Amino acid sequence: MPKASSTRRALARPSAAIDTRIEEEDRAIAHARAVIGSSRDECERQLTAYPSARIGKIHRLVPGVARRSGGCDDNPARELVAPFLRDPSKPIVLAIARPVHKKNLVRLIDSFGTNSVLRERCNLVVLAGLRDDLSSGEAEQQQVLQGLVDAIDRHDLYGRVAYPKAHTREQVGALYELAARTGGVFVNPALMEPYGLTLVEAAAHGLPVVATKIGGPQDIIGELEHGLLVDPQDETAIGGAIERLVTDTALWKRCARNARTNSLGVNWDAYAAGFLAIARDIVAATPARCIAPASLLVSDLDNTLTGCDHGVTRIGQFFRRQRDFGFVIATGRSIVEARRLVRDWKLPVPLAWITAVGTEIYVERDGELALDQGFAERIRHQWHPGAIERALAGLPGLVPQPDYDQRAYKRSYYAECPGLAKRVEERLRQCDIPARVVFSHDRLLDIMPRQAGKAAAMRHVAAMLGIPLDRVFAAGDSGNDADMLTACRNAILVGNHAEEVAALASRPNVYLARRSHASGALEGILAHHRAQRVRGRQAGRVPA
Numbered sequence: 001m002p003k004a005s006s007t008r009r010a011l012a013r014p015s016a017a018i019d020t021r022i023e024e025e026d027r028a029i030a031h032a033r034a035v036i037g038s039s040r041d042e043c044e045r046q047l048t049a050y051p052s053a054r055i056g057k058i059h060r061l062v063p064g065v066a067r068r069s070g071g072c073d074d075n076p077a078r079e080l081v082a083p084f085l086r087d088p089s090k091p092i093v094l095a096i097a098r099p100v101h102k103k104n105l106v107r108l109i110d111s112f113g114t115n116s117v118l119r120e121r122c123n124l125v126v127l128a129g130l131r132d133d134l135s136s137g138e139a140e141q142q143q144v145l146q147g148l149v150d151a152i153d154r155h156d157l158y159g160r161v162a163y164p165k166a167h168t169r170e171q172v173g174a175l176y177e178l179a180a181r182t183g184g185v186f187v188n189p190a191l192m193e194p195y196g197l198t199l200v201e202a203a204a205h206g207l208p209v210v211a212t213k214i215g216g217p218q219d220i221i222g223e224l225e226h227g228l229l230v231d232p233q234d235e236t237a238i239g240g241a242i243e244r245l246v247t248d249t250a251l252w253k254r255c256a257r258n259a260r261t262n263s264l265g266v267n268w269d270a271y272a273a274g275f276l277a278i279a280r281d282i283v284a285a286t287p288a289r290c291i292a293p294a295s296l297l298v299s300d301l302d303n304t305l306t307g308c309d310h311g312v313t314r315i316g317q318f319f320r321r322q323r324d325f326g327f328v329i330a331t332g333r334s335i336v337e338a339r340r341l342v343r344d345w346k347l348p349v350p351l352a353w354i355t356a357v358g359t360e361i362y363v364e365r366d367g368e369l370a371l372d373q374g375f376a377e378r379i380r381h382q383w384h385p386g387a388i389e390r391a392l393a394g395l396p397g398l399v400p401q402p403d404y405d406q407r408a409y410k411r412s413y414y415a416e417c418p419g420l421a422k423r424v425e426e427r428l429r430q431c432d433i434p435a436r437v438v439f440s441h442d443r444l445l446d447i448m449p450r451q452a453g454k455a456a457a458m459r460h461v462a463a464m465l466g467i468p469l470d471r472v473f474a475a476g477d478s479g480n481d482a483d484m485l486t487a488c489r490n491a492i493l494v495g496n497h498a499e500e501v502a503a504l505a506s507r508p509n510v511y512l513a514r515r516s517h518a519s520g521a522l523e524g525i526l527a528h529h530r531a532q533r534v535r536g537r538q539a540g541r542v543p544a
Helices: 004-010 018-033 038-049 075-079 105-113 116-121 139-154 169-181 198-204 216-223 235-247 249-262 268-283 309-321 337-344 373-379 384-391 420-430 456-467 479-487 499-506 517-541
Strands: 035-037 059-062 094-098 123-127 184-190 207-214 227-230 295-299 327-332 352-355 360-365 369-370 398-400 409-414 437-440 444-448 472-476 490-493 510-512
Touching: 018 479, 035 038, 035 479, 038 059, 038 216, 038 337, 075 169, 094 169, 094 373, 105 116, 105 123, 105 235, 116 235, 123 169, 169 184, 169 198, 169 227, 169 337, 169 437, 184 198, 184 235, 184 373, 198 207, 198 227, 216 227, 216 249, 227 235, 235 249, 249 420, 295 456, 295 517, 309 327, 309 510, 309 517, 327 456, 337 352, 352 456, 360 444, 360 456, 373 456, 384 409, 384 420, 398 437, 420 437, 420 444, 437 479, 456 472, 456 479, 472 479, 472 517, 479 490, 490 499, 490 517, 499 510
Parallel strands: 035 059, 094 123, 094 184, 184 207, 207 227, 295 327, 295 472, 327 352, 472 490, 490 510
Antiparallel strands: 352 360, 360 369, 398 409, 409 444, 437 444
């Protein structure tokens, strides 16, 4: 899990040691058959910055956390911080990090010290590694430790801040628990955090978090929904986010509940199973595939195929029995995330991957997934992403999605209401910028070249595989599937579809499934097959 490239970007000055490490990591990546990262940021931004990185070799596995059965005793934590704090019953703002500059611990103390609400209502506990005294360790550690003490003194935080020189694993777990029981917050203010496992550890204890928006934490908080993201350079924003959590009881309880519930699936057993699955795929012989299947299902992934284990099992059995029926994924997700979801749900491996809302196609070449450059060339005409960003800058209610969701031929935003899609289209038209706008899932807004989209990608893949369009089936559930479901002669709208595409059910080419998820997709395939046979028999009775 290389981190040196991202570390170099976070450093103020060049570092020969970091440059050497980057070269070593790049050589390792070049010779690896698989590279495993923890977060989307790490997989899709940090790792791809290495010259030898290839997206087809990169996989994402979410690390696990150790969980204790039953409750956790917080007495070891109370004993650890008691010598420092005047009133240990106050909510604890907890930070755990190595004493290095990029962890931004001094700014955290400044944020705490300049926020009158936090000074009055909370205690701050900082575990900054292990030390014998302030002169322990290398020069950087000494500088950071001295900076912490200076900041505590400058803000006169004695009795409000604990910074123990040593701690055990038991005491760390107890501190998470104590912070949660006192209504506190865990904080990771790093200038750049490749992943942020402490945020998941905090979640396992039901402890809400405030974390840097740079790096892996945006994935963790996006998936666990247990805290707030902040600009690590903004001292006021860090203190304000902590204050918001400790003073808004409803928000704190919601984040704490999400933390415990949503982190249950984050465990080392799941990580090990995912690692083994990747390793087996690498060492196994390439499975026999039908190079030119007679029929093809092009299906959305989230909520169309996923959502029901029984349905996934049934559609998997269908493809194993129907060897002449090909399978292609068409998703709004990136290729790294699509592969992770297919692996996690044990779906069949597709013949091709249509990703990023139909702006990228990946196919296997020489044993490795690679971007279809031919499709990329077809859709690039009149694509001006910079002009789009300038035209939409400052539009109320429109917020850019993370950097890794901004693809070569896609610009993605969060929209506060469906009506924004029309306003975006109007703004682009006024600026004479040709582009397609796709709104889905009540808040996701994607902008892409006019020639792109799932329908265009579906036709491209069908032609590549030599399959007539009347033998192509398409299944979907949301707005980013609308063009594909409209264009496909054998379209399937699964029973759990979103309201935004409900009107498509009235189209003659669309079968509305009674069942949901993968069972609905399979129901639609079989229904269209029956209809084709009926039409074939009727055509056979018509005189020439």
